[in-house]
Each structure stands twice: as C-alpha cells, then as structure tokens.
Amino acid sequence: MKILTTVKNVVDVELNIHVENGAIVEEGLQYVINAWDESAVETAVQLKENNNAETTLVSVGGGEDNTKMIRRGYAMGIESGIQIDDAALAEGDSFVYAKVLQKVYEKGDYDLVITGKQAQDTDNGQTGIILAEYLGLPCVSNVIAIEVIDDQHIKVSRLGDAGTEIVELELPAVVTVDVSINEPRLPQMRSIMMAKKKPIDVMDLAALGTSHDEIGGATLKSEVVEFMAPEKREGGQKFEGDAAEITAQVVGLLANEAKVL
Amino acid sequence: MAKVLVIADIKQGVLKGSTAELLSKAKAIGAETAVAAIGNNIESLIPSLATSGSDTQYVADDPGLELFSAGPYACCVVDAARQFGADMIWFGFSESGKAVAPRVAAQLDAACATDITDVMLEGDQIEVIRPAITNKVIQRVKVNAGQLVAVVRAGAFEATEGITGTENVVRLSPPAPDLKAVIKEIVSEASGEIDLADADVVISVGRGVKDQAGVALVKELADELEAGFGSSRAMVDAGFMPHYKQVGQTGKIVAPTLYMAIGISGAIQHLAGMKGSKVILAVNKDPEAPIFNVADYGIVGDLFEVVPILREEIKKIRSPAG
Numbered sequence: 126m127k128i129l130t131t132v133k134n135v136v137d138v139e140l141n142i143h144v145e146n147g148a149i150v151e152e153g154l155q156y157v158i159n160a161w162d163e164s165a166v167e168t169a170v171q172l173k174e175n176n177n178a179e180t181t182l183v184s185v186g187g188g189e190d191n192t193k194m195i196r197r198g199y200a201m202g203i204e205s206g207i208q209i210d211d212a213a214l215a216e217g218d219s220f221v222y223a224k225v226l227q228k229v230y231e232k233g234d235y236d237l238v239i240t241g242k243q244a245q246d247t248d249n250g251q252t253g254i255i256l257a258e259y260l261g262l263p264c265v266s267n268v269i270a271i272e273v274i275d276d277q278h279i280k281v282s283r284l285g286d287a288g289t290e291i292v293e294l295e296l297p298a299v300v301t302v303d304v305s306i307n308e309p310r311l312p313q314m315r316s317i318m319m320a321k322k323k324p325i326d327v328m329d330l331a332a333l334g335t336s337h338d339e340i341g342g343a344t345l346k347s348e349v350v351e352f353m354a355p356e357k358r359e360g361g362q363k364f365e366g367d368a369a370e371i372t373a374q375v376v377g378l379l380a381n382e383a384k385v386l
Numbered sequence: 387m388a389k390v391l392v393i394a395d396i397k398q399g400v401l402k403g404s405t406a407e408l409l410s411k412a413k414a415i416g417a418e419t420a421v422a423a424i425g426n427n428i429e430s431l432i433p434s435l436a437t438s439g440s441d442t443q444y445v446a447d448d449p450g451l452e453l454f455s456a457g458p459y460a461c462c463v464v465d466a467a468r469q470f471g472a473d474m475i476w477f478g479f480s481e482s483g484k485a486v487a488p489r490v491a492a493q494l495d496a497a498c499a500t501d502i503t504d505v506m507l508e509g510d511q512i513e514v515i516r517p518a519i520t521n522k523v524i525q526r527v528k529v530n531a532g533q534l535v536a537v538v539r540a541g542a543f544e545a546t547e548g549i550t551g552t553e554n555v556v557r558l559s560p561p562a563p564d565l566k567a568v569i570k571e572i573v574s575e576a577s578g579e580i581d582l583a584d585a586d587v588v589i590s591v592g593r594g595v596k597d598q599a600g601v602a603l604v605k606e607l608a609d610e611l612e613a614g615f616g617s618s619r620a621m622v623d624a625g626f627m628p629h630y631k632q633v634g635q636t637g638k639i640v641a642p643t644l645y646m647a648i649g650i651s652g653a654i655q656h657l658a659g660m661k662g663s664k665v666i667l668a669v670n671k672d673p674e675a676p677i678f679n680v681a682d683y684g685i686v687g688d689l690f691e692v693v694p695i696l697r698e699e700i701k702k703i704r705s706p707a708g
Contacts, residue, residue: 249500289573349528
C-alpha cells in the first residue's frame with residue numbers, strides 16, 4: 126500500500142498573535158508543524174510499521190520552514206518527501222492546495238491519502254475533502270481510527286453527529302484525521318540526525334506539470350481582505366475564601382445578577 | 387434578490403433550532419429562502435420547516451439516507467442548490483455540515499467558508515466574518531466566486547420571533563448510494579443524553595476532577611440541571627470521557643446561556659470552543675488558571691468541596707419553598 130500524506134507549516138497558536146492595520150504582525154511569530162498533520166504523519170508511519178505501507182510526505186510551500194516539516198516527517202519514519210516550492214503559491218486557498226495535491230497524487234501511484242482534518246492557521250478543514258472530490262475518490266473526514274482489511278479495503282471510524290460512524294472504504298481513498306487518532310511520536314536524536322541527510326524531491330509548479338493559472342491561483346474563490354483582533358472577553362469577578370460562603374454568593378449572582386439560573 | 391438555501395439540521399428525527407436561526411438571518415439580509423431536508427422518515431417535519439422561515443422546501447426522504455454518508459448527502463444538496471439557483475448554501479454547525487460543505491463547493495465550483503459568524507451582502511458582493519488561528523484572529527473574507535457554501539458557527543445567528551414561511555414542497559430524487567464508502571453502522575454512546583449543541587446549560591470537566599469518581603460527582607450536578615455534559619481534551623485523552631463530549635477547537639463548539647468549567651485550566655483550544663457562551667462560571671483551585679481570564683464568575687477552591695455546595699445552593703434557589 127502506497128500512502129501519500131501531507132504537511133503544512135503553520136503559525137504557533139500558543140504564542141500571542143497581534144493584528145495591526147488589518148494584517149497579522151509577522152514579527153515574533155513562530156512556525157510549527159500543524160498538529161492535525163502531525164497525527165496524519167504518525168498514522169502513515171504506523172501503517173508502514175504494521176502493514177508494510179510505503180510512505181511519502183508532501184509539503185506545499187517554500188522555504189526552510191517547509192523543509193523542516195519534511196525532515197520532521199523523515200525523523201518520525203516517513204520514507205520519501207516532496208516539497209512543492211513556487212513563488213506562485215504565496216497566495217492560495219483550500220482549492221488551490223487541493224489542485225496542487227491532485228497533481229502530486231497523479232504523479233505517484235498512491236492507494237491512500239491521509240491529511241490532517243484542518244490546519245490550525247486557517248481552521249478551514251476543506252483541503253482533503255476537496256482533493257477527494259477533484260480525484261473522484263471516496264473520502265471520510267474526522268477519522269479517529271483506521272484498520273486495514275485487505276489490499277483494497279480499509280475500515281475507518283469517524284466522529285459524527287450521532288456517534289462514531291464505521292465506514293468501509295474502497296482504495297484508493299482519502300481520509301482526513303483528527304488529532305485524537307494517535308499520540309505522535311517524539312523522534313529520537315539518531316533519527317533526527319539521519320533525517321538531515323535524506324534527499325527531498327523539490328519541485329516547482331512547472332516540474333509538477335501545472336501552472337499558476339491551472340491551479341486557480343489567479344482566480345481565488347475567496348480571499349481574506351482584513352484581519353481583526355477578536356473581541357476580548359474580560360474576566361469578571363473572582364472569589365476566594367470559605368468555599369461555602371463564596372459558592373453561595375456566586376450562585377446568588379448567577380440567579381440575580383446574570384439571571385441564568 | 388439573493389437566494390439562500392439552508393440545510394435543515396435534523397438529528398434523530400428532530401429539527402434542530404439552528405435551522406430557524408439560519409433562515410432568520412437569511413431573511414434579515416433580504417434573501418429569498420429555501421430549506422433542504424435530507425433523511426429518512428422526515429415527512430412529519432415539513433410543516434415546521436415552513437414555519438421556520440422557508441418559502442420552498444426541498445425534501446429528500448429515503449431509507450438510503452437513514453445513516454449519514456457525505457457523498458449521497460452532498461448529491462441532494464447540490465441538486466437542491468441547482469433547482470433553487472442558490473447564491474449561498476448554509477449549513478448549521480455540525481460534523482455532517484463540515485463534511486458535506488467542501489464537497490458541495492467543489493462540485494458547484496463555489497467558494498467555501500467554515501465557521502462563519504456573520505455574513506454581509508452588498509449588491510452581489512458577499513463577505514463573511516470568521517475566526518481563525520484557534521480564535522486568535524478574526525478574518526473578513528471576500529467571496530470572489532459567485533456562490534458561497536458556508537458552515538455557520540453555533541450560536542452566531544438568532545431566530546427571529548414570529549418568523550413565517552410558506553409551504554411549497556419540492557421532492558428530490560433519492561441519490562445513489564456511495565458504493566466505495568459504505569457506512570456500516572453508527573455506534574452511539576449518546577442515546578438519550580442532552581445534546582451539547584442545544585443545551586441551555588453546559589457543564590464540562592477537566593483534569594482537576596482527576597478520575598471517574600470526580601466525573602460522577604460533576605455529572606450529578608449536570609443531571610439535576612438538565613445540562614449538557616462536556617469535557618476538556620485532557621479528560622478525553624485520559625479515557626475518562628468519550629470523544630464526542632470534547633468541547634474545543636477540535637471537538638464541539640458550544641454557546642450556551644451558562645457554561646460551567648469545573649477543574650478546567652483553560653487551554654486556548656478549549657477556550658476556542660466555549661468563549662461564545664453568554665455567562666461562564668469557572669471552578670478551579672489554581673487562582674492563576676487562564677480560565678479565570680474569560681470567566682464572568684470564578685470560584686477559587688477545591689472542586690470536590692465546591693461542587694456539592696453548588697448543587698445544594700442551586701437547589702435552594704430553584705425551589706425556594708422546599
């Protein structure tokens with residue numbers, strides 16, 4: 126089974142993010158592997174270890190940060206990496222990324238695509254699903270478990286509205302995973318060192334056999350025109366002291382001041 | 387006049403309140419409204435679909451739609467959208483909506499926006515507001531494609547009182563089943579429980595409740611208040627609470643009238659899922675816990691001591707005579 130998995134390098138959400146004049150202030154931002162993609166990589170590596178799958182990791186975007194994401198995947202156990210690096214990818218939406226991934230998929234002979242269910246920078250949760258539509262492949266999103274049935278079939282569990290949905294998928298297929306599917310491994314120092322020496326297949330859009338126009342880069346379906354700081358929710362009253370006393374006081378406030386009891 | 391197609395939020399045969407909220411918003415921005423209802427044995431919901439504020443009801447009622455499957459659901463939505471000539475297609479906040487919306491957008495070559503909190507319409511130009519980066523920024527997004535598929539964040543819109551519609555039912559043909567993604571079963575641990583999404587009061591537990599006994603203590607309070615019972619990610623990962631109860635960035639987004647965070651420190655991923663609540667009460671023994679930065683009322687104390695008192699005090703207030 127050949128697996129293609131994807132990785133996006135995203136802003137570290139644990140740090141403060143400032144907005145000025147409708148834009149995010151770049152200074153002080155740090156970039157990390159998207160948590161959902163890290164789970165996707167771990168899922169792929171586990172399938173390699175337990176089911177003899179072959180694994181490829183692709184990042185869409187240039188620069189050293191993206192190279193680092195691939196190296197991180199290598200250190201976790203991924204076998205080969207592709208980096209799509211092109212200045213034309215500076216502006217993109219989920220549809221553009223899905224088009225690029227479609228081209229990557231079509232260059233290989235993959236049985237399964239695993240992506241994170243969303244990226245923590247945009248929180249869109251669309252790319253994997255749109256990719257499946259473009260490829261005409263079956264797709265299940267928000268997956269929390271994968272079981273290989275045979276060469277042509279997998280069984281996945283998805284967190285749905287009415288409970289855990291159990292779906293049998295015919296391969297090739299696309300799944301998008303939730304972080305709760307696994308606990309991604311921390312690579313050992315030795316693997317990290319080895320990963321630095323491994324080659325990465327770097328390609329621009331032309332090498333991938335496509336163009337800025339074809340991927341829809343010039344005709345974005347939507348674009349962010351302004352960033353704003355969220356309305357700050359202020360902390361209210363904090364009570365310390367005798368538990369019986371302060372709890373009674375707070376219940377009184379919930380009933381009479383907030384009127385929610 | 388812009389046309390908005392709202393996808394009815396039907397869970398276990400019940401039409402959820404978000405449907406009327408979305409239709410109210412659509413009317414408020416001056417749009418012509420229609421609703422698409424997809425499921426099995428949903429005939430009885432048709433009158434309430436109309437009174438929720440829709441002027442046309444596209445109904446796909448078929449045994450093949452009993453269990454959720456994104457492919458066939460998307461087919462029904464696309465069919466309804468084409469027949470209606472929808473400029474916008476709105477889903478209420480749900481896992482099924484999040485799974486279907488991008489498919490519909492790809493098939494219609496429309497734009498797609500998830501988690502929107504507002505929508506503006508000026509002439510033909512559509513813009514939406516949505517949070518991103520785990521709620522650390524708000525985006526204003528301009529739609530360039532003529533059409534938008536959107537998933538609306540829970541609690542974003544309010545239902546207008548006295549809203550009306552007209553009954554005008556259009557039957558959709560049942561879609562072909564997805565033979566390559568076959569839904570086998572839905573394992574539900576939640577039957578009979580209060581849905582976190584509609585509860586007026588939600589009570590969630592975090593690491594501070596420690597174990598099953600701690601969970602049980604807080605659950606008694608939740609049961610008495612007929613509250614939804616949620617969880618932080620830590621308690622889910624530790625195996626004390628099921629996945630579907632997780633409130634936060636990667637779980638359920640809730641916006642109840644009252645949210646009680648019991649033993650929850652308040653990681654930003656959790657805050658992203660409950661910050662829209664009207665009133666927040668936090669109980670935590672650490673006075674520096676970040677949850678207090680968003681709580682309207684904070685009790686610094688040992689939850690094992692506080693929760694039983696909370697129950698007694700609430701009981702007293704609710705039944706002053708007894």
